[in-house]
Amino acid sequence: VLVAGYDTVLPTDGGLSPLHWRGLASATHRPPRASVALQLRASSACLSSNHKVSPVSAQAMFELVTSEASYYKSLNLLVSHFMENERLKKILHPSEAHILFSNVLDVMAVSERFLLELEHRMEENIVISDVCDIVYRYAADHFSVYITYVSNQTYQERTYKQLLQEKAAFRELIAQLELDPKCKGLPFSSFLILPFQRITRLKLLVQNILKRVEERSDREGTALDAHKELEMVVKACNEGVRKMSRTEQMISIQKKMEFKIKSVPIISHSRWLLKQGELQQMSGPKTSRTLRTKKLFREIYLFLFNDLLVICRQIPGDKYQVFDSAPRGLLRVEELEDQGQTLANVFILRLLENADDREATYMLKASSQSEMKRWMTSLAPNRRTKFVSFTSRLLDCPQVQCVHPYVAQQPDELTLELADILNILEKTEDGWIFGERLHDQERGWFPSSMTEEILNPKIRSQNLKECFRVHKMEDPQRSQNKDRRKLGSRNRQ
Incomplete structure (x- = not known):
């Protein structure tokens, strides 16, 4: 999966492994809004004078805001330049347009409200206090629009390919629209996958904030809550994609069987x-x-x-x-x-x-x-206790880091992205590893040639520490404070 940052389209750590558009070239997206960029420069100049928010954690929060601004601009271009093009409306049947663009208007509306709240928070103080309470509320109450959009991916991708093959007018118009300077050389498909990229990117950005805020602080609590909600959204997106493709696969298999x-x-x-x-x-x-x-x-x-x-x-x-x-x-x-x-x-x-x-x-x-x-x-996946996820993280398991991206070829394999960290659960003499990715506990097989072993025990220990912090067990006190934080964020508006 590719994720849209506020400067470039970058490879993710694999959080949405099913959402992979093969052959899509990385490309540069539009820059953040000028107002946000100015806020960033002004706030960065004052970071060192504020003892409540560390410079690195504040910078991580600003990155979330500026990247959301860039993402919203790109979504707006998808709608105004492509979806609302009058010639394209005449070429596409309403059902084709619905599959191709799905509920992107709902996604854009949520992004706009989300961005406005983030910018309003920035205006409250020259140094931003927190953003994860806003992220938590939107992930819990509004980001279901992403699940709808992402679940449509299988049909969207197939419809797009069919239209390119079967409708010359569509193919020619899309090529013409892509040449517009507004697109900055990006293909139409790179705009279609923006919501896929963004929901994973948001999780990574919150994870980045979580690693930089003070331990046992209120900010850590809101970051943990936001990360947990985003993980639930990402898992629901993954499940939506899998459900669509699995149904078609099962129908195909049944047709081939004779009993x-x-x-x-x-x-x-x-x-x-x-x-x-x-x-x-x-x-x-x-x-x-x-x-x-x-x-x-x-x-x-x-x-x-x-x-x-x-x-x-x-x-x-x-x-x-x-x-x-x-x-x-x-x-x-x-x-x-x-x-x-x-x-x-x-x-x-x-x-x-x-x-x-x-x-x-x-x-x-x-x-x-x-x-x-x-x-x-x-x-028989449970034949060895070392395959139990929690135990594997407790032990000083050998670890590897992905140095070459890998796309799973079979259902029991694991798609890897650059910099993924994995525990080794099983290793074969002919070059395969059965591993567990630390950041999401997904397990599967992959070629050992795609990774390098982490030999330094201090680095392995630090990787486990970060993993435990991001996936910290639910604290009853934090649970009691959730509603208060949610109410507080609303009162600030």
Whole structure:
């Protein structure tokens, strides 16, 4: 995902991993409003004389305000220059325009009110006191408009691509509008993704403030509250995107399945695909006669959902014949010890209760050690206590930092952005890591070549300290003070 800062479009730390428009070039967005920039310069000159707000925390607050001003300007350009263009209105069917622009007017209206309150706060004092109470209130009460916009991403992206391919008039007009100096060389798609970028950027900006305010202060309390609310919005956005894409994926999978056993309903609003792929099943006992007279392994294909395993054989016509299934909670895996080259990367999968209501055992061979580990982790994720998120952060786990961005290719992989910090939970000899990202506790596999290990124990300890501070457990006293802070922020208006 790309995020719009007040100067440039920068890579995020991956907070909205599903919201990724591949191939989009980074570009520069419009500068902040002049009034805000002047306020910033005037306030910065006086920071050192104010003992209540540290210069670094005040600077972090100003960055949030100025970047919101820049974001609002860019949103306004999306609406005035593209959405309200009379020629474009004639080219697009109302349903196409609705999918393409969604509820961007609602998003812009919320951004305008949000920015006005932030600027009003700046005018109260030459040195800004706090902004996170305003962020908290808007995240809790108004940022649901982002969930609506972001959840539409799958259809928006598809509609945009179809319009470019099928409507020459649309393609030519968009190209012409992009050449306008107002756009500063930015493509239309970079304006469409602004809300995707902004909601993640806001979380990072509040996180930046949180790291710089005084510990156990009121400002820390409001920053923690704001960060928590923004995390909830980001998670809801992610879930909205996933839900749309998952529904289409489940329909596609169901159409490809033919059941040799009693049919299992695949499509469910609470079911999604975790992993799919081909493995080799051992077809007979390991004897010299078996090795000489018949093929020891034959191909099977697995579809692993969050609550169900379906075992198939691939048949002609891009179809899959289902011959067994089991609830995911009734799966057990066991890695074989060194059994020689023939049984390298082999593991045992036990179905405690399969489609025939009996126990079944499969000896499966993966193409590599990493593939075997990934299947075992996905099939039975709780087989090792070290995979428990809280424990992994308590221990002095090895850590890595992302040095090359990586886009997940499979559902069990993790998209990485530059500077992501991750705990290593599992590592394979052929170059894969199963890790947990510190800032959002998302877990998945990624190539070790995309990261560098953090060898300095002091840096690892500092990373954990910042993680604990950002994700501090709910303090009852803070909970009691939330409403008072919220009321206080309203009284200041």
